[in-house]
Structures are given as structure tokens and as C-alpha cells.
Amino acid sequence: MIELSENVIKGQSRAVARAISWIENDHEMKESLIDQIYPYCGKAVVWGITGPPGSGKSSLVDHLIFRMRAVGKKVAVIAVDPSSPFSGGAILGDRIRMQKHATDEGVFIRSMASRGHLGGVSGATSDAIKVLDAAGYDLILIETIGVGQTEIEVMELSDVVLLVLVPGLGDEIQALKAGVMEIGDVFVVNKSDRDDADKVRAEVKYILEFKEQNGNYIENPVVMTSAKLNEGIDQLLKDTENYLHNINLKGQLEARRKLRILNEINRIISGKIEEELKTFITQKEKLDNWIEKIYQKKCSPYSFVNENFKTFLKEYKKP
Amino acid sequence: MAKKIRILIAKPGLDGHDRGAKYIARALKDAGYEVIYTGIRQSPQAICKSAIQEDVDFVGLSLLSGAHNELFPEVVSLIRKEGGDNIIIFGGGVIPNDDISYLKKKGIEAIFTPGTPIKDVINFIEANKSRISH
Structure with missing residues (x-):
């Protein structure tokens, strides 16, 4: 377990404060931190x-x-x-x-x-x-x-x-x-x-x-x-x-808390997909070029996204 | 999301003249920093706890009553004792030139007296931001 998680569980305020900063700044260890403290x-x-x-x-x-x-x-x-x-x-x-x-x-x-x-x-x-x-x-x-x-x-x-x-x-x-x-x-x-x-x-x-x-x-x-x-x-x-x-x-409190989990999972899923998809698309061709094409009416925003999403599904391999 | 610099602007001591503190808070907000303002008449203990809980990178102390030689160093030592080793502390207010070197020795890294352009404060923060811990 990372030291910060241990100190959070012990209730040390400096650790709690730093953990919140990790979350705010989307620190690379953020997800491990949450995984480790979640049982508590x-x-x-x-x-x-x-x-x-x-x-x-x-x-x-x-x-x-x-x-x-x-x-x-x-x-x-x-x-x-x-x-x-x-x-x-x-x-x-x-x-x-x-x-x-x-x-x-x-x-x-x-x-x-x-x-x-x-x-x-x-x-x-x-x-x-x-x-x-x-x-x-x-x-x-x-x-x-x-x-x-x-x-x-x-x-x-x-x-x-x-x-x-x-x-x-x-x-x-x-x-x-x-x-x-x-x-x-x-x-x-x-x-x-x-x-x-x-x-x-x-x-x-x-x-x-x-x-x-x-x-x-x-x-x-x-x-x-x-x-x-x-x-x-x-x-x-x-x-x-x-x-x-x-x-x-x-039983409404439990239902509410479960709904919260559902919303959270949805948020994480869309966040992750969005990030991967965006990286994938922008690696292929600069977003600026696409903006120009759409601006020139050579393609519509929907056809742009649909086309790229199709290639994404076909070619995407998790790095 | 990139790391945002967080700054606590605090007024220790008993004077209620907070126009300077508010001006600095506002200017630092406009420069893109997250500024926590705690209001007037804060004890060094309250300032220290706020700095730790808010996980700030800088603490700016403002004081116009003349008690800076006692209160500023006390805030520094409390913050260090609580584990805020990397927090950079600066001060401002009506502070005689003769006191500045004493305060710097006590860990207040910069003192901004009346009439200081806000750019100087921002330059100080930018020059030191590589030292903050993540």
C-alpha cells in the first residue's frame, strides 16, 4: 500500500490534505490511492x-x-x-x-x-x-x-x-x-x-x-x-x-447510494473512453485540420466523429 | 489536470486593515492562482492548520499593526512543526526596512512593503514554483 493511503486511513490531516490535492490535480497515483482507501x-x-x-x-x-x-x-x-x-x-x-x-x-x-x-x-x-x-x-x-x-x-x-x-x-x-x-x-x-x-x-x-x-x-x-x-x-x-x-x-438511502455508484461508473467510463478516443483521433490527424474541413463544409461534425469512431473501433489496441 | 498553485492569504494579529490582503488575493486570482482567504484576526495556530488542510504551496501573511517580528516567525515554526516543510512563506504590510533581514532569517522569504507593484509578488511566486512539492 502506498504510504499516503496508510496515513489517510490513520486520519492524518496532512495526508488527507495531500490526497485531496492528488485528486484535484489528477495525479498519476490517484486511482491507486482510491482503490486502496475504498474498503475503508x-x-x-x-x-x-x-x-x-x-x-x-x-x-x-x-x-x-x-x-x-x-x-x-x-x-x-x-x-x-x-x-x-x-x-x-x-x-x-x-x-x-x-x-x-x-x-x-x-x-x-x-x-x-x-x-x-x-x-x-x-x-x-x-x-x-x-x-x-x-x-x-x-x-x-x-x-x-x-x-x-x-x-x-x-x-x-x-x-x-x-x-x-x-x-x-x-x-x-x-x-x-x-x-x-x-x-x-x-x-x-x-x-x-x-x-x-x-x-x-x-x-x-x-x-x-x-x-x-x-x-x-x-x-x-x-x-x-x-x-x-x-x-x-x-x-x-x-x-x-x-x-x-x-x-x-x-430503503431510499440505499437506493440513492447505489444510484450514486451507477452515476460514478458512467462518469468514469465516459471519461476514459473520451480520453482514449481523443488521443486516438488527434494522433491520426491534427484536430485543427479537421476543424478547417468542417469549417469549409467538406464534412459535417457528425460524419467526422462517426468516421473516426469506426476506425477507432477497428484499429484501437490498448497500448 | 495540471497542478494549480494554491496560496493562503492570512492576516495574523489584531489589526483589521484588510484592504491590502484583499487586493493581493484578487490580483493573485487574476493571475490564475487559487487563493484561500481566511479573514482578519487569525491566530498563528489557525493559519497553520488552514495551510495544512488546504495543502497550499505558498502562505502570504499581511500585518499592519507592528507585531510582525513576533507573529510571522511563529507561523513559520508552527507550519514546519506540522510537516509543511515545502510551504513557501512571504509577508507584507507596514514593515520597517530594519526588520526585513531578521524576518528573512526566520524563514519569511520575501517581504512586500506598501507600494510594491503586484508584478513583483507574481514574479516571486513564478520564480519559486519549481520548489513546491506534488
Whole structure:
């Protein structure tokens, strides 16, 4: 076993940090690392925390860490912020709200840049969760970038999704739309100290009533919180844990985790095929030449890909 | 994906003047680095833990209160003790010329005083990035 894997399993924070960097940078040993730590995974519970920019996700995470530490749980946080589409750089500032826990040995906080990934998390997040799980953290909180309507990938990584909403984002028609409003398990109306917070709660409840209520229906909690005033956090914890308990009883948690594995396998397969295919095609002829041909209307993008894919299937031999 | 350089910008000590730190953070972001900013009034212990957990390559310390001779070296020694041997540490703020050689002896590799063009900071990072560990 590589030394890094051993130290991750021992829970050494420097090793955990380096392992996450390996994943982010697609280090050549990344896959071996994951293979070796994978048997130690499966104990952690993963909560996704998502919502628009400035809705209070980081501040809520800060309060959740406090509560979880008080009952002796080890907590890890992955906080994702966007990378610049221009420079590729990023300012990762979610830690600011959580720095009170910086010196607590039972807390590990890692900021991640999205690095061009569009789903609200980074491409490395799912493997980083495995590292934190294997290192013995009981609860892993994934804080997404501030989302709009379609950044829903956190759903594929978490056991439960907390969708944080605030007053002032629009009427109930916004809440009725597809996308991010559909992925919440627990709806958090934060900034409850503001005047129109009650209205947001009423609108969310109204929309949730439209959900089909079959035998497997578990009611989605709607919780009012004020991260600023430290209010409603205990209720949020209670409702979330209760919800997790219920989906576990009905077998939905296991189904969710299996769906996550299916999605992951699909992602790995398409990633690998894409890489091999791209290398194969670009070895044959420069991509620029093809772009020129397609630009000149000598062939269409589909016929280009189909032709090359056929040759790939015929000639490809694993190096 | 290629290795991205990660930089922690931290403010130890009690002064709340973070315009310089924010300016540097923003400029380094524009230069393509991933910058972790932890806010004002951080203890050396918190800065050290953040540097380790974030697996940063550089730590930039900003301080305007005059406590740099105590706090900067303390951050260096804590980071070394925690196994961050390859982390490159630099500093900035209102720091008298007379203190710079002392700080360099204590492991703060560069000091950028007010008026330094941002290009100098980027040049420093680029000149030293081959030393970072993967």
C-alpha cells in the first residue's frame, strides 16, 4: 500500500490534505490511492448544502459544525467556490465563516475551486468525499458554489440535500420551476429575521403540496433559520436527521447510494473512453485540420466523429 | 489536470486593515492562482492548520499593526512543526526596512512593503514554483 493511503486511513490531516490535492490535480497515483482507501469508506454521512450566493450556506455550516462537535462527531467540510473563466484562478473565501473551528482537531475544512466544472461542485468532489470518509470523519458537509437554477450535481454526491433559500428571490412560480428546487430534501428558509421570510416558507410549503404522495412519500421538512441570530439550527438538525432516518427505513438511502455508484461508473467510463478516443483521433490527424474541413463544409461534425469512431473501433489496441 | 498553485492569504494579529490582503488575493486570482482567504484576526495556530488542510504551496501573511517580528516567525515554526516543510512563506504590510533581514532569517522569504507593484509578488511566486512539492 502506498504510504499516503496508510496515513489517510490513520486520519492524518496532512495526508488527507495531500490526497485531496492528488485528486484535484489528477495525479498519476490517484486511482491507486482510491482503490486502496475504498474498503475503508462507507461510514460517513454526507450532507449537501446548496442555495444561491449569499444565502448563508457557510454561516449555517459553521453552526452545524458547532452542534456536531458538541455531540462528539468528527466533521469535514468541502466548500466549493467558482474558478475564474478568464484566468483559471479563484478566491476561496468560505473558510472565513468557519475559522472558529480551524484549530479543532475534529474538524477538517477544505476549500475547492470548481476548475471549470459546471454542476455546482468540482470534478474532484466525489473522490475527496471518499478520502474524508476513509479518514474517519463521521459527517461530511458539501457546500456548493452559490447556485442558480441548474447546478444540481450535489444531489448525486449527498445522502441528503439541504436547499437554503432566502427572502427576495421571487414568487412561488420560481419555486415551481424545474432544476434546483427539485433537489432539496430539506428546505431551509434562512434569514428568518427578515420580514418576508414567512412568505417564502408558505410558498415552499404550497409548492411541496403538489408532490405526488405515494406509499414511499416522506414529507420534506421546511425549516426557518437565522444563521445570524443562531436560531432554528437545532430544529434543522433534528428535522434533517429525522428525514435521513425515514429514508433509511424505506430503503431510499440505499437506493440513492447505489444510484450514486451507477452515476460514478458512467462518469468514469465516459471519461476514459473520451480520453482514449481523443488521443486516438488527434494522433491520426491534427484536430485543427479537421476543424478547417468542417469549417469549409467538406464534412459535417457528425460524419467526422462517426468516421473516426469506426476506425477507432477497428484499429484501437490498448497500448 | 495540471497542478494549480494554491496560496493562503492570512492576516495574523489584531489589526483589521484588510484592504491590502484583499487586493493581493484578487490580483493573485487574476493571475490564475487559487487563493484561500481566511479573514482578519487569525491566530498563528489557525493559519497553520488552514495551510495544512488546504495543502497550499505558498502562505502570504499581511500585518499592519507592528507585531510582525513576533507573529510571522511563529507561523513559520508552527507550519514546519506540522510537516509543511515545502510551504513557501512571504509577508507584507507596514514593515520597517530594519526588520526585513531578521524576518528573512526566520524563514519569511520575501517581504512586500506598501507600494510594491503586484508584478513583483507574481514574479516571486513564478520564480519559486519549481520548489513546491506534488
